[in-house]
Amino acid sequence: MDTLLLIKAALMGIVEGLTEFLPISSTGHLILAGSLLGFDDARAKVFDIAIQTGAILAVVIVYWRKIAATLAALPGGRQARRLTLNVLIGFLPAAVLGVLAYKAIQAHLFTPLVVASTFILGAFIILWAERRPQSAARVASMDDMTPWDALKVGLAQCLGMIPGTSRSGATIIGGMLLGLSRQAATDFSFFLAMPTLIGAGAYALYKARALLSWADAPLFLVGLGFSFVSAWLCVRWLLRYISSHSFVPFAWYRLAFGAIVLLTWGMGWVSWSD
Numbered sequence: 541m542d543t544l545l546l547i548k549a550a551l552m553g554i555v556e557g558l559t560e561f562l563p564i565s566s567t568g569h570l571i572l573a574g575s576l577l578g579f580d581d582a583r584a585k586v587f588d589i590a591i592q593t594g595a596i597l598a599v600v601i602v603y604w605r606k607i608a609a610t611l612a613a614l615p616g617g618r619q620a621r622r623l624t625l626n627v628l629i630g631f632l633p634a635a636v637l638g639v640l641a642y643k644a645i646q647a648h649l650f651t652p653l654v655v656a657s658t659f660i661l662g663a664f665i666i667l668w669a670e671r672r673p674q675s676a677a678r679v680a681s682m683d684d685m686t687p688w689d690a691l692k693v694g695l696a697q698c699l700g701m702i703p704g705t706s707r708s709g710a711t712i713i714g715g716m717l718l719g720l721s722r723q724a725a726t727d728f729s730f731f732l733a734m735p736t737l738i739g740a741g742a743y744a745l746y747k748a749r750a751l752l753s754w755a756d757a758p759l760f761l762v763g764l765g766f767s768f769v770s771a772w773l774c775v776r777w778l779l780r781y782i783s784s785h786s787f788v789p790f791a792w793y794r795l796a797f798g799a800i801v802l803l804t805w806g807m808g809w810v811s812w813s814d
Contacts, residue, residue, distance in 0.1 A: 546762050548579045553591055553763040557770025560595040560737075561730065561778060563666060563709030563790050564797075568655040571703055572801065575652055583751050585650065589744040590760055592737040594767030599730050602775050619683055623731075629687050630694035630728070631735045637698050638740060642747065649703050652801060658704030659798030666791035669713050678719035682727040685720070692718050693728060697736065704798075707733070713787065722782050730775070 555573045559566040570588040574580035579587075600607065613620035679685055696714030700707030708729050715725030745752070803809075 549762040550766045553766030554770045557767040565706035568704035586748040590741045591763035591767045594764035595771035598771035626690035630690040630732045633694040655704035656798040656801035659794045663791040663794035670786045677721035
């Protein structure tokens with residue numbers, strides 16, 4: 541396989557891993573990075589979704605103790621059953637909407653202009669959420685969530701299907717607005733990502749199976765590998781960061797990044813291909 545193509549796959553994997561769990565939209569960054577690298581054909585769009593599995597594996601590694609304890613206690617543990625049920629409930633809205641709207645999203649929303657616009661809108665939402673008067677969180681821990689809490693966060697996750705919005709941003713900020721603590725919202729966002737992103741990757745591969753062949757395996761493996769390593773580093777850093785910091789810096793990053801894309805696109809300085 542072409543060495544340059546493998547380098548592009550590695551770069552895209554790094555972008556995916558570093559942005560998947562931050563409130564800055566991994567899909568948005570992948571679209572824009574793909575535009576700059578010339579890696580934005582139909583096969584590349586499938587690649588972008590499939591390599592999310594590498595990022596999810598990083599979450600499994602970071603949370604393996606919690607996952608193992610939950611699975612071990614599942615037969616008779618009330619708390620373990622509730623967490624499992626909550627994850628399934630939170631996953632369902634995105635699963636249903638993803639199947640129904642997959643083609644429309646792929647056809648109309650995967651463009652740099654949409655990404656830049658939602659980057660900016662998301663920035664203002666984060667700033668508003670962080671700067672509003674803070675009251676004590678109603679749900680301190682992910683284990684304290686009710687099925688109704690899980691459903692509302694799951695509905696918020698559906699907003700993340702709009703490229704540039706950020707799945708993690710929609711679930712974390714949405715969870716905080718719904719009364720979850722920053723830690724509870726972040727933890728549940730990570731757990732919710734497991735079935736959501738694995739399901740999205742599997743569905744994308746199934747829908748695009750005619751475009752792929754075994755010759756593409758090295759390309760996908762390189763992307764998965766780099767996605768895993770960069771996501772593992774990012775998740776470990778983020779869990780430390782949220783203990784004493786807000787998401788305001790990410791909002792300013794989104795605002796600046798979106799404005800730069802709109803400016804360069806509008807002036808014709810950069811060819812942000814659709």
